[in-house]
Amino acid sequence: MSPALADPALIGVDCTHCGLPVLPGDVAPDADHQFCCSGCRTAWALISASGLSAYYAAEDRRRTPVRHSGRRYDEFDHPAFHRLYVQAIAGGLLETELYLDGVHCASCVWLVEQVPLVIPGAVRAELNVPRSLARVQWDPAQTSLAAIARFLEQLGYPSHPFRGGRADQRRRAEDRAMLVRIGVAGAIAINVMTVALALYAGWFGAMDPGYVRYFRWISLGLTVPAIVWPGRVFFASAWGALRARRIHMDVPIAIALGAGFIRGAANTVTDTGPVYFDGVVTLIFLLLVGRYLQQRAQRAAADSAELLHGLTPSTARLVVAEAIQEVPSESLVPGAVIEVRAGDSIPSDGRIVVGRSTVDRSLLTGESMPVPAEPGDLVYAGTLNTGATIRVQVTESGEATRLGRLLLELEASMGRRAPVVNTADRLAGWFVAAVLLLAGLTYVVWLRIDPAVALDNAIALLIVTCPCALALATPLTVTVAVGRAAKSGILIRGADALEVLARPATMLLDKTGTLTEGRLQLMTWRGDEALKPAILALEAHSNHPVARAFEAAWPAEPRPVATAARQTLGGGLTGSVDGVDFAVGAPAFVLAQALDPDNLGQSVPAHLTPVLVAAAGIVRGAAGFGDPIRPDTTAALASLRRLGWRIGILSGDAQGVVDVVAESLGVPAAEARGGATPEAKLAEVERQLAHGAVVMVGDGVNDAPAIGRASVGIGVRGGAEACLAAADVFLARSGLTPLVALMAGSERTLRVIRRNIAISVGYNLIGAGLAVTGVINPLIAAIMMPVSSVTVVLMAWRSETFRTEP
């Protein structure tokens, strides 16, 4: 027994498991460990019985109570699941990757990776923290994946199968290949530069011609692998573009690299003229680095696409001969009958065969209220069954569902988006080609004026105009800006978005969840104060959003117990509190059983959802529910208009509701469109794109195709993962204020990029002028060359692109 607990003042005792205070009544004075609830006691018993109590020694473990969903994970052992996600590996073992919820920190790594030591037959568990992916290997003869998943869930990590395995392997291979190319190009570039330095130094002293030849051959030998290995990507890409009869930025780069290399090689063999090898390999290296920086940001964003699949549950409860089997939802075939419990997401499209319920379709349509669903009605995958248990006959599953098609549409629309050509890449290629031409001219012209310095001047030109600064200007500035923006809660995926956002154009915003809070709130209330406790008593029997809104509006009211409470789907609640019969619900439902002498039913404004309250057959109260506008919306829209943006609303909610919001925000009625399906939103964005850039801001899956198609798509906090995956920019702080910071920051970033390009081009022009006229020699050029790179790097780091918010 610990002496501290013998103290009579037991207040302030913390739960051993979760660290929350234990209520004095629950403190067991003689026990070594105290728990706030039986859940924590169970979790503690499990962790210590598994011998993992070192978890409690970890200081940074999360301090939130572990929640258990009680899932059995039976579908993880289903043959269909194994066909989809499990690979057999050497030694008769099986391997799969699981996506874990709630992975944060070092303790998680430790806890998850102890699994093999606790579960006999689990061979290996390896966690990748940034991606929340656990690779698990097990012996099917000794244990099952379901057992491992149940154990992980008990530790607090509910798991899903990782559905992007193949695409992920391909991406990983691409990432590695890119890194290898950079490594090889970097090593070669440094060595060729070293050799080149020796050669340049040799121009002044009397370097023995034998050594000169020797060094030139060495740099040729080093450059060949740089061209055929890391440099090959530019040639392959240029060749592909030419075959498709298009010109893109890799074409001039490939020409410059090829011409520089061939001329240099020819000069090496004939022992005349300059070799361009140092410029060629440095260019390969720096262009690859710039591309890697951009690609890495995109890769991180692409990871979130995996979360798309989290929209539909991985499990379905299949009804087979009146018994329930948990199966992977991918394995459902049309015609199968599944059970969907109240509160669960629907795993596939289908028709209700048994049961009446309400379905929250906001994910697909943006409607703020659940709609009633009866036998024969169609329900869609990804929507939420909020009412009662129903049975659904599957019509479509997996990618064929409406949600699946929407996501495919989203991928396709992202592919259709015209790429914004990176200014610096585009410039760098032509720049190099121009420099090569100029160098050739300089050599020829000086050959007539003064043959002795012709070669020197041509070389000085090549060195001083090395486009390193140009190649670095954009990626570096963007990387710095993106990092700064992330610190202030704006996650950006790359240069393209910044370039578009810097020029004000058309901005379309979704209403529900973007301009508004996205949840129902009590807006007006007329009636007796004394009714409130009775309403709360009845609403305790419902999980309808109206019930939640009543509870949120009156948190301090007492809550008596209602008897004989009954919920009528699509109608409301009846029941009796303290002997008085009450009815709460939609006007049609309440007025069917009560009189309304004061005409309270007419008192609720038309754009709000009315709820009437009747006591003993007389309507006594009327509540109006609506989705309130976020507090910062008005100010943010005003700032955006000042920056020059044309604002429009594109919502799936009813036109009447949209009009009211538009009016209060000062958006002209012509620019406020309601009742738009996801397909209609996409069409509207496409129509507007004909007149210029369109920025789409939204939060839901119903916005995702439009976000994917828009010039730049922006997802707001609290949005669906599909919307985040489609978005180029994600605002991690709630509200629209970050939107204003984003636009202003983009404008500043583009200014810094332009300034950097101007500096490097201007520097190169001056240098080129000096070299062409023979003012500087190769050594001075070699000293001047890095100065421009350093300037650009410093300018990028110092740039005030995004201000870190407090």
Added chain:
Amino acid sequence: MTILFILVPVALGVVLISVGAFVWATRKGQFDDLETPALRVLRDDTEGPDQTR
């Protein structure tokens, strides 16, 4: 300065070895996840489950 004819190839040999090591490490996935190993090392004090079970 004839020594250069030996030293330069030797230096290039060293480069070849280190590039080879880098390529090998990349292909083995050493650079795939740069975060988790740093966390893993923090928790190596105890050898698996408590010995006092």
